[in-house]
Amino acid sequence: MTTTGSPHTGFAVRATPRRTAAPAVDLTTQLGSVVLPNPVTTASGCAAAGRELGQFVDVSTLGAVVTKSIMLAPRAGRPTPRMAETPSGLLNGIGLQGPGIDEFLEHDLPWLAEHGARAIVSIAGSSVGEYAALAARLRGAAPVVALEVNISCPNVEDRGQVFACDPRAASAVLAAVREAADPAVPVFAKLSPDVTDIVAVATACVAAGADGLSLINTLLGLVIDTETLRPALSGVTGGLSGPAIRPVAVRCVWQVHAALPDVPIIGMGGIRSGLDALQFLLAGACAVSVGTEIFHDPSAPARIRDELAEALAARGFQRVSDVIGLAHRGGSVAEGGDSLARGDDFLGARR
Amino acid sequence: MTTTGSPHTGFAVRATPRRTAAPAVDLTTQLGSVVLPNPVTTASGCAAAGRELGQFVDVSTLGAVVTKSIMLAPRAGRPTPRMAETPSGLLNGIGLQGPGIDEFLEHDLPWLAEHGARAIVSIAGSSVGEYAALAARLRGAAPVVALEVNISCPNVEDRGQVFACDPRAASAVLAAVREAADPAVPVFAKLSPDVTDIVAVATACVAAGADGLSLINTLLGLVIDTETLRPALSGVTGGLSGPAIRPVAVRCVWQVHAALPDVPIIGMGGIRSGLDALQFLLAGACAVSVGTEIFHDPSAPARIRDELAEALAARGFQRVSDVIGLAHRGGSVAEGGDSLARGDDFLGARR
Amino acid sequence: MPVQVRGEVLANRRAGAYHLVSVVAPGIAEQAKPGQFVTVAVGDEPTSMLTRRAFSIYQVRPRGVFGGTVEVVFAVVGAGTAWLAARQPHDVIDLVGPLGRPFSLPKQPATCVLVGGGYGAAPLFPLAEALRARGCRIDVILGAATEDRLFGTLEAKRMSATLTVTTVDGSVGVRGMVSDVLPEVLSATGADVVYACGPMPMLRAVTAIAAAAGVPCQVAVEEQMACGIGVCMTCVLPVIGDDGVTRMVRSCVDGPVFYGERVRFDDIGTVPADAWGASDAAPVDTWPRTAAPMGRR
Amino acid sequence: MPVQVRGEVLANRRAGAYHLVSVVAPGIAEQAKPGQFVTVAVGDEPTSMLTRRAFSIYQVRPRGVFGGTVEVVFAVVGAGTAWLAARQPHDVIDLVGPLGRPFSLPKQPATCVLVGGGYGAAPLFPLAEALRARGCRIDVILGAATEDRLFGTLEAKRMSATLTVTTVDGSVGVRGMVSDVLPEVLSATGADVVYACGPMPMLRAVTAIAAAAGVPCQVAVEEQMACGIGVCMTCVLPVIGDDGVTRMVRSCVDGPVFYGERVRFDDIGTVPADAWGASDAAPVDTWPRTAAPMGRR
């Protein structure tokens, strides 16, 4: 095994020599009707629309670029401060600053097309109508391969209730988007973990027409600055991301995959390494998004893709599809691994 | 200022010299009818019943010892593995292993009494009746100063639904416990963050008779072992604790205090330092519990108490009660701090 | 184009209240222009500190026995800078740079006043070098709270026509702030342009004084940054564009150097109502989902 | 009583596949008994690794120029041990110890067979010293997967009547496992007692062989530990008490040394149905709250 992984922290020990030749693993993965060359994408809001990231990563070699949630109109976002670092996490409150759909279609998508990238476009609205309008505007736009519907937004038509926190509101959005969008383009609903029953929300979205699910958006958090004695973010609360939330994210993917095994899932939340990505695939995701880790390491998406290929090869897998949901099933490979890691081979591995 | 704090990570820079003389801050705090000498307690399940911790900390000098949730009968808990380390967190699935109330009353409480500690006894049951029976058994037992009702347990009478995830089930437990318990002993409901609306659960518990709230229990999480390709814990999912969850915990305290400003709150979740504890007080907690950090530093509760006193003194506060909920209000001290931390004093502090 | 390199620490030493760390960083050293910055990944892996720390580039040596090197000057303020201060020679650190827009240099020889607050002096030295190469006259003002927080006074003296030093406590130089001496220096030198780097309130004051004197002014700002490369939108501030429209622009890629009069200093920490995309409606956002009062002040 | 100390690293060196680190740890060194362990806080602050790492105590020097010192032998398996391996002399690390129950020593001089697997050999050396001080005869078996994972063969040879070495790959000594040679050594020496430390399956095999030969046996187990001091209940395994009742006992405070025949090796990783507090009812627990199927295998 070339990667000495710590199963507990998910960290590869850097000292371990890396396999140099690219292992022959089939990385393609299927998201509903779409086939991606590999399962590693960027998380919405963590790679803008790909251009800046392009300085560090060849965006055409990623599974897809998931773009920052776009709204109909340009939007200035929240006042600063917009972030606070937390232990193994990041709290942010950007407020969906963005150029609006017109400029996005004019400047951002073409750049992605020119550079051979596949785009999963994230859309956000404050009413069901806005979501539908965005989906309609994106019909036929290249290089869009899927839509991701960010429903962690307050519904201005319903006392600011967040769509993702209510199965009915969530399904209203997804039904409208599925209706308005290009029928050939799969629609993913991006869910919030801040609910009592994420399976209920997932099921409602799928029933309304979502082709897949993106799990998870950030957790609602708050940091108080102990010097100012006030909340650190101008918006008081913010969204918590990063490795801190990874166990929550893997749990959500696990639960939803267990309940809806045929629905494709894009998993995300705290992925820093190929082994972290592997956890999400084993839990049931078909693809993963890398978010906050990009801020730590701008070449992370490419690195994680390569580490994942290596980790799969080291475990004797030839295809990504072989591991999707495998942790639910166990099976011979798992059993073999089990005994090794537990030291059941006696004086093996570790001694 | 003696503590150079990082407002973002909440970590005191260790290199900073510590004030040696104990600062004259009044640390007493009031939890309903009970006055504690200071706001720092141990979190349930992270200090057993105090005895082992007593090797590292004089338990009589803590605000209180919150004991591991006790059930009516002895309980073997879950199979191992019971833990996985996660980034700045810990996932555990102990399964409430414990000796049962008889042995607890016979061996554990007397030890705490002999050693001058105040006990907040955490109780857990699988039916409303079990909770009530526990509360009744604890009537008149010294040195119990409060009960903490751990309602993050599945209700065997309702398809295993967790009490804390349903305002009605939660209030049924709290009503029964309040009824059965010694009227002089305040009853705290310990809530789960894994709900869409924690304020609704909090409000229901208080309406049912809870004198206070403990926030928060662990977040539901899952780690997959990338060697065995299976969940790392025997129970598949587990509870996520540690600094990773601190922003979620502070947010819960903030929301509940905003909605129920007169209800005393014991805050917890990832407290590692006096500044972390201060965040919880500023958000509205009257006391705090130190959990996972005890595993990292067994003398943490005493250290955190001292660091808190220092941090209060350094900020010019004379009483703990002056800071409870202060972050909601702002005010002159906050304004002063604000300008300092922002560098508004021009070439001040940082340059 | 910025690059990401893992380079060996060559030296890490104290300079008054600051630390100077020099790192082998080929690719960064060759490209760096005055006013640009680097970001550093902090903490041993698996680190709990996810965001990289930004530092202005002080010295670069594009060639050398070890390849190009980059030097930064920093103050220890929290866990990340404490970690950096503890790095030893041969330790390897991860740098990304050069980042951001550099200072613009005058096309003709000009009289330039350089104003630095504390470690904000650092980027002024490579700037001074570039200006001198163009035949500019350089006058420097360095200010700090206390003497040990002045950086580079000796070096500044060497490369400037005049050096004025201020300290808030008066321990050395003029008691007061750089803004107290700037009007005098501007008129004495007949300055053509002002360059400034330091805390935001200093930049605001310098900008106001320069504007009053009719002297154009460039400022290098310092805003909290989560990514440093333009993908996250944390580092914004309200800046007036060529078209007169205020936008919340990213200080990491559209800055950190701005024309002072373009920065709406008084509105930093707000979204001005006339900014592009600002809505008068109640702030609609991704995360607030509580019915509880959540207003900040 | 265990203490918590912050002590300087004196030395950190390689020994085959392992690292040996010695640390100034007054208070721990003076109290330590063979079979006890220490825990180490890993990672620079603010560390992302919350649980301390446990290591058997190898050598202690209660007095010395630096005060008492403690030495442990460890393999790098993950981020925590990688961090520990990178510590330099003068670095300070945080130790808690001595923890756990030590090996019991025979009251009379006896013939003792000590069996160590890989780094499990470490606690056998202080044990051997204590046994020799009581006039015991010592025979040692050390086994490992490969030669570089054998620890302390030279030292073992010096202090034992006989030393038998096994490696799985046959690179040195007998090809095979310690359990392959143990029956022979037991009968050849007429052993009175067996002491063993190593991976769980080895301890199970050693216990079975000793039981078959009618020789009492003490084993030092290694279970995942979150706290190491008895407060968390992660480190349990099913052990039969004096009263014949199986309990899930904490290996950190009730162990790590147990009488082999008391440990229900075959039931490790389960809660036996006859264990104290085991319920036949569906496992009731604190956290599962999904309606989705959650069964493990």
Ligand SMILES: Cc1cc2nc3c(=O)[nH]c(=O)nc-3n(C[C@H](O)[C@H](O)[C@H](O)COP(=O)(O)OP(=O)(O)OC[C@H]3O[C@@H](n4cnc5c(N)ncnc54)[C@H](O)[C@@H]3O)c2cc1C
């Ligand atoms: C463009 C730019 C150039 C800079 N140049 C220098 C320099 O040359 N020398 C120097 O000493 N400092 C410089 N700083 C400030 C430096 O980045 C911070 O002091 C440093 O990030 C603090 O890290 P910490 O972990 O010690 O503090 P913490 O307070 O623990 O940091 C927590 C988080 O807040 C951020 N943060 C804290 N303070 C600042 C700050 N003042 N500005 C931006 N982000 C901050 C950190 O990046 C981190 O994300 C510069 C900042 C920017 C944006």
Ligand SMILES: Cc1cc2nc3c(=O)[nH]c(=O)nc-3n(C[C@H](O)[C@H](O)[C@H](O)COP(=O)(O)OP(=O)(O)OC[C@H]3O[C@@H](n4cnc5c(N)ncnc54)[C@H](O)[C@@H]3O)c2cc1C
């Ligand atoms: C009583 C006792 C004595 C030990 N003595 C030694 C010794 O002398 N030499 C030595 O090399 N190792 C010893 N170990 C094992 C050692 O504690 C682990 O190898 C070490 O914790 C791994 O840490 P890591 O960060 O490198 O690995 P990671 O896998 O990243 O650790 C993640 C988590 O799992 C735990 N963990 C991982 N492996 C083990 C293990 N084998 N046993 C217990 N917990 C584990 C860690 O403590 C940590 O909480 C002992 C363990 C125990 C319980």
Ligand SMILES: Cc1cc2nc3c(=O)[nH]c(=O)nc-3n(C[C@H](O)[C@H](O)[C@H](O)COP(=O)(O)O)c2cc1C
């Ligand atoms: C700065 C920042 C901005 C984000 N913006 C968006 C967004 O616009 N739309 C969205 O659906 N998610 C957004 N997210 C959430 C991420 O896409 C992702 O779901 C979350 O951060 C968890 O993944 P991570 O831990 O890898 O970052 C944002 C996250 C961060 C950190």
Ligand SMILES: Cc1cc2nc3c(=O)[nH]c(=O)nc-3n(C[C@H](O)[C@H](O)[C@H](O)COP(=O)(O)O)c2cc1C
């Ligand atoms: C090992 C472990 C066991 C716990 N057992 C209990 C318990 O029995 N009852 C309870 O109410 N909470 C229990 N908790 C939750 C803690 O009391 C606390 O709410 C949570 O861990 C968050 O605080 P922390 O981050 O400081 O640990 C346990 C936590 C841990 C880590």
Ligand code: FES
């Ligand atoms: S710091 Fe991320 S956009 Fe500027």
Ligand code: FES
């Ligand atoms: S490790 Fe915590 S009780 Fe043993």
